[in-house]
Each structure stands twice: as structure tokens, then as C-alpha cells.
Amino acid sequence: MAVVTGQYWLFAATVLVGSLVNLALRRRTPEANADERDHQIDGASALMALQIFAWIGLGAAFLLFYYQDRIPQFATIAGTLTIAAAGVMILYGLIDTYLRRVQNGRLGLFSAFAAFLVVALVILSLRLLSGEDDWICSNGTWVMHGHPTAEAPSTPCPEPR
Amino acid sequence: MIRNRIKELRTKLGMTQGELAEACGVRRETIVFLEQGKYNPSLQLAHAAAKALGTTIDDLFQFDD
Numbered sequence: 001m002a003v004v005t006g007q008y009w010l011f012a013a014t015v016l017v018g019s020l021v022n023l024a025l026r027r028r029t030p031e032a033n034a035d036e037r038d039h040q041i042d043g044a045s046a047l048m049a050l051q052i053f054a055w056i057g058l059g060a061a062f063l064l065f066y067y068q069d070r071i072p073q074f075a076t077i078a079g080t081l082t083i084a085a086a087g088v089m090i091l092y093g094l095i096d097t098y099l100r101r102v103q104n105g106r107l108g109l110f111s112a113f114a115a116f117l118v119v120a121l122v123i124l125s126l127r128l129l130s131g132e133d134d135w136i137c138s139n140g141t142w143v144m145h146g147h148p149t150a151e152a153p154s155t156p157c158p159e160p161r
Numbered sequence: 162m163i164r165n166r167i168k169e170l171r172t173k174l175g176m177t178q179g180e181l182a183e184a185c186g187v188r189r190e191t192i193v194f195l196e197q198g199k200y201n202p203s204l205q206l207a208h209a210a211a212k213a214l215g216t217t218i219d220d221l222f223q224f225d226d
Contacts, residue, residue, distance in 0.1 A: 036205075
């Protein structure tokens with residue numbers, strides 16, 4: 001609901017609070033939450049899920065790009081799918097490399113590179129989600145704010161009463 | 162294929178699966194799968210199980226070459 005209504009801060013806060021509560025509750029549980037067998041299965045499951053998501057996402061993106069002439073919004077959705085698929089695969093590769101290097105005690109420059117990448121992604125996300133470049137409804141017409149890449153919304157822009 | 166005597170030694174000691182799991186630091190389900198021969202443990206888990214059952218890895222696990 002928070003994402004649908006555009007209240008992204010509420011979404012982020014909910015995810016953060018939920019994660020912290022989950023961590024706190026797991027620490028209080030005496031028996032093992034997950035052991036080596038769980039990690040083995042979880043790892044295989046996660047990799048398979050990522051691969052399936054990447055293939056389906058890219059396949060859907062190609063289809064949407066192909067039909068973008070019929071519905072212009074398809075191009076935006078396809079771009080988002082492509083970035084999401086590439087993003088999770090890159091993230092998987094980074095985490096996999098990090099864990100292997102931690103095991104071998106060879107982090108070196110990798111930590112600095114990973115930290116730089118995370119900061120860059122956060123800044124990029126804030127830039128894209130901030131609504132800086134967007135269309136604003138003003139006096140019954142859609143007005144550009146900045147340089148939005150999308151076309152003007154097709155929904156009506158009501159005049160103020 | 163790896164066979165084991167986990168269930169045999171566990172019942173001889175009057176230990177439940179839950180107690181053995183807690184001693185080994187794993188979940189009870191893992192002990193269940195171990196006893197059924199459906200899961201091959203890590204060296205660390207094999208050592209923990211052998212220690213909890215008062216025996217050695219060689220005595221606890223048999224490898225079919």
C-alpha cells in the first residue's frame with residue numbers, strides 16, 4: 001500500500017523495522033534457527049530463483065520492448081525489468097565473491113569497491129524515486145518539472161476549484 | 162554412499178533426536194535426515210555427532226566404496 005500511494009519512506013521504514021524485529025526474535029530462540037542443511041538448501045533455492053527470475057524478466061522485457069509501439073508504457077516496464085534482473089544477478093555475484101574472499105581471508109580492495117557500489121546504488125535509487133524529474137498537475141495542465149523521460153500522463157489533470 | 166549408526170547409538174544412550182540435535186547445534190529435522198541416510202553431514206557435524214554419542218567418526222559412519 002505504501003508503494004502504491006507513493007509513500008516510499010513508509011515502505012522503507014516497514015521493511016527496516018520488520019527486519020530488526022525478526023533479527024531480535026531469532027536471537028532469543030534457543031534452538032538453532034538454521035543449520036548447515038538449511039544453508040545448503042537455501043543457497044541452491046536462492047540461486048535457482050535468481051536464475052529463473054532473470055530469464056523470465058529478460059524474456060518479458062524483450063517482449064515488452066517489441067510491443068512498445070502499441071503501448072508506450074511497455075518501454076518503461078521493460079527497462080525496469082531489465083535493470084531489476086541485472087541488479088539481482090550483480091548483487092548475487094558481489095555477495096558470492098565477498099563470502100568466498102572472507103573464507104580465504106582475501107578481501108583487499110573488494111570491500112572498498114563493494115561499498116562504493118552500494119553507495120552509488122543508494123544515490124541512484126534516491127535520484128530516481130525522489131520525483132525530481134516528473135510531471136506536475138498545475139491549473140488543469142501537466143507541466144514538466146525538470147526533464148522527465150516519460151510522456152505526460154494520460155490521466156486527467158483537474159483544474160483547481 | 163554413507164551409512165551410519167546414529168540411531169543405534171542414540172537409542173542405546175536413551176537420547177532423543179531433539180537432545181542430539183541440541184548437542185550438535187543443528188535442528189531436529191537434520192538429525193532425522195541424517196539417521197535416514199538422506200543427508201551427508203559436514204566434517205564439523207560428523208565430529209559433533211560422534212562426540213555427543215561418545216564415539217569416533219570412523220565408528221559412527223561407514224563408507225561404501
